[in-house]
Amino acid sequence: MGTRDTYTVETTGAVGAPATVAISGRLGIGAVSSFMADTKALFDEASPSTLTVDLTGLTSIDSAGALALMQMENRAQAVSLPLAYTGMTPEVRSVIDLMDREALSLPSIHPDQTASSFFEGVGEGCVVLYRDFVDIMVFLGDLIIVLGYSIAHPRSVRWGEVAFYMKKAGAEALPIVGLISLLIGLIMAFMSSLQLKQFGANVYVASLVGFSIVNELGPMMTAIIVAGRSGSAFAAEIGTMRVNEEIDALVTMGSNPIQFLAVPKVIAAIVVVPLLTLYAMMFGILGGMIVGISGLDLTMYTYLHHTFMNIDAWDVITSLIKAGVFATLIAGIGCQRGFQASGGAEAVGEVTTSAVVSAIFLIIVADSAFAVLLHYI
Amino acid sequence: MEHNNQDSVIVVEQLVAGYGKSTILDDVSFRVAPGELLAIVGGSGCGKSTLLKYMIGLHRAKQGRVLIHGVDIMSADEEALNQQRLEIGVLFQSDALIGSLTLAENVALPLQEHTDLDPSLIYLLVKTKLAMVQLAGYENHYPSELSGGMKKRAGLARAMALDPTILFFDEPSTGLDPITSAELYALIKNMNRTMRDTMIIITHDLDLVFTVADRVIMLDRDKKGIIAEGAPLALQQNGQDHRVHDFFNRKQAACL
Numbered sequence: 001m002g003t004r005d006t007y008t009v010e011t012t013g014a015v016g017a018p019a020t021v022a023i024s025g026r027l028g029i030g031a032v033s034s035f036m037a038d039t040k041a042l043f044d045e046a047s048p049s050t051l052t053v054d055l056t057g058l059t060s061i062d063s064a065g066a067l068a069l070m071q072m073e074n075r076a077q078a079v080s081l082p083l084a085y086t087g088m089t090p091e092v093r094s095v096i097d098l099m100d101r102e103a104l105s106l107p108s109i110h111p112d113q114t115a116s117s118f119f120e121g122v123g124e125g126c127v128v129l130y131r132d133f134v135d136i137m138v139f140l141g142d143l144i145i146v147l148g149y150s151i152a153h154p155r156s157v158r159w160g161e162v163a164f165y166m167k168k169a170g171a172e173a174l175p176i177v178g179l180i181s182l183l184i185g186l187i188m189a190f191m192s193s194l195q196l197k198q199f200g201a202n203v204y205v206a207s208l209v210g211f212s213i214v215n216e217l218g219p220m221m222t223a224i225i226v227a228g229r230s231g232s233a234f235a236a237e238i239g240t241m242r243v244n245e246e247i248d249a250l251v252t253m254g255s256n257p258i259q260f261l262a263v264p265k266v267i268a269a270i271v272v273v274p275l276l277t278l279y280a281m282m283f284g285i286l287g288g289m290i291v292g293i294s295g296l297d298l299t300m301y302t303y304l305h306h307t308f309m310n311i312d313a314w315d316v317i318t319s320l321i322k323a324g325v326f327a328t329l330i331a332g333i334g335c336q337r338g339f340q341a342s343g344g345a346e347a348v349g350e351v352t353t354s355a356v357v358s359a360i361f362l363i364i365v366a367d368s369a370f371a372v373l374l375h376y377i
Numbered sequence: 378m379e380h381n382n383q384d385s386v387i388v389v390e391q392l393v394a395g396y397g398k399s400t401i402l403d404d405v406s407f408r409v410a411p412g413e414l415l416a417i418v419g420g421s422g423c424g425k426s427t428l429l430k431y432m433i434g435l436h437r438a439k440q441g442r443v444l445i446h447g448v449d450i451m452s453a454d455e456e457a458l459n460q461q462r463l464e465i466g467v468l469f470q471s472d473a474l475i476g477s478l479t480l481a482e483n484v485a486l487p488l489q490e491h492t493d494l495d496p497s498l499i500y501l502l503v504k505t506k507l508a509m510v511q512l513a514g515y516e517n518h519y520p521s522e523l524s525g526g527m528k529k530r531a532g533l534a535r536a537m538a539l540d541p542t543i544l545f546f547d548e549p550s551t552g553l554d555p556i557t558s559a560e561l562y563a564l565i566k567n568m569n570r571t572m573r574d575t576m577i578i579i580t581h582d583l584d585l586v587f588t589v590a591d592r593v594i595m596l597d598r599d600k601k602g603i604i605a606e607g608a609p610l611a612l613q614q615n616g617q618d619h620r621v622h623d624f625f626n627r628k629q630a631a632c633l
Contacts, residue, residue: 029502029540033493033494033495062540063502063505063537064502067501071501091573094570095571095572097571098509099505100508103505103507103513104501104505104508107514108515108516109515109517109518110515110518342521343476344520344521346476
């Protein structure tokens with residue numbers, strides 16, 4: 001293509017009279033655009049009565065060139081202009097014969113997907129949501145059965161894998177969870193102190209930060225970080241396995257893919273997320289304390305005293321239970337989305353995104369439920 | 378088949394190739410004439426696929442040259458290399474169609490990237506290429522909706538999108554049933570005859586070799602190079618080396 005494609009067109013014949021177009025050289029993909037412009041000009045300006053296309057000098061042609069010749073024929077046909085070829089070599093003919101005119105006019109088997117109307121869109125969206133809900137419930141049922149079996153038969157659990165995912169989702173998340181919790185503690189203490197200072201209520205910064213970190217922000221932020229780090233990884237791993245038929249292979253070997261792949265991840269998450277939450281609570285309180293000591297003239301003793309005045313063991317226990325539920329949701333939805341993947345590489349991307357979005361959504365929903373529930377207990 | 382440097386579409390000269398410290402190909406030289414259909418055969422691990430990677434400019438050799446249309450792609454800069462890449466089409470072993478694009482979009486991709494053609498003309502060209510591989514009407518299908526044989530043919534349509542003068546096939550018959558493979562062989566032979574493209578086929582499928590190849594090069598893992606070269610039937614009948622004889626006569630020893 002490119003520079004190799006040099007052709008020349010010579011036109012003889014007066015306006016309105018029979019014309020001859022002689023094409024020589026190579027008519028290839030690099031020359032097709034200009035060739036079509038040339039022939040269009042010929043039709044528009046010379047408007048010949050008959051057209052003879054002389055291909056004697058044509059050394060070679062590719063399929064794009066053959067298509068250009070065909071387009072020229074179509075144009076001639078449209079204006080009822082008789083067109084004939086002369087000097088066509090067998091080589092050129094064989095390339096032109098490759099063009100399948102019937103196939104070119106054939107419509108696509110799948111029509112282009114047209115955009116659906118607003119109401120169709122809403123309807124489809126609802127159906128998708130409903131099916132998704134059913135899928136998640138079915139998976140949840142399977143998961144509970146398999147987890148129950150695992151508790152009854154602890155030897156069936158791949159503990160090596162559990163340790164591996166505990167390291168991946170837990171130990172490797174320590175720096176980021178610590179940093180984010182510390183910063184959240186700092187920000188909350190700083191922002192609330194601006195208001196509380198006006199009333200001379202500096203010391204309540206400690207209660208506020210401690211209470212909110214332990215009850216809400218600690219479990220929630222940890223869960224969101226784990227969803228982003230590990231929920232996505234679980235979905236991508238299982239999704240890739242699904243796409244590569246590895247899951248089918250597991251099934252044919254008589255393994256239960258949920259037992260084999262999901263259970264270790266869920267157990268690992270249930271163990272590490274509460275631990276990470278405790279760790280996040282400590283760092284959040286530490287962040288608040290940094291502001292309290294440096295900016296509010298509180299002593300470490302006063303700060304901690306006021307912090308723990310408002311928190312009892314029950315708060316910590318409910319938060320850890322919450323964290324355990326969040327962990328089940330994150331790992332469960334990550335695995336479920338992974339198993340849902342079908343198609344190619346882009347399906348893995350889709351399920352990964354979906355795993356993180358669904359996990360965060362479910363975390364918030366579960367957290368609201370806990371807020372109401374704990375209020376009445 | 379003797380021809381000089383100018384005539385040859387591809388010239389491989391004293392190529393030394395390998396990964397890390399290990400050498401897989403040592404001092405390999407051969408030429409490919411215009412319009413020739415060359416098969417490169419050999420047992421598993423003999424370096425066939427490695428050789429292909431060097432010929433399509435994916436790797437740079439430790440030593441030696443690979444000339445495509447007289448340009449050494451081992452020493453060419455990225456721009457010159459890309460210019461040569463327009464001259465070659467590759468059908469990968471795993472068809473390598475882009476899953477998020479329809480067949481039409483897959484085939485149109487090189488046309489959109491490298492030509493200034495009108496979108497309507499590109500669409501017609503895409504239909505033409507798909508019709509050539511008997512996939513007319515499948516423009517809006519996604520690769521995941523097709524069978525293995527159809528994906529292979531779609532891969533071929535994409536490889537031919539820019540009407541390259543050289544086509545490489547990496548194990549084209551892998552995963553295809555005998556009938557689908559036979560159809561693919563006929564398609565390859567037909568393309569070679571009508572478009573007069575130079576074709577290099579990496580394979581260990583003897584049916585493919587005997588049906589389509591003009592000439593065969595056989596590589597060997599121990600020699601790290603070429604152990605035989607010639608017409609397929611000649612090698613089958615007069616192969617001096619026992620490895621060549623066994624391979625072409627499907628003796629079990631060749632599998633060891």
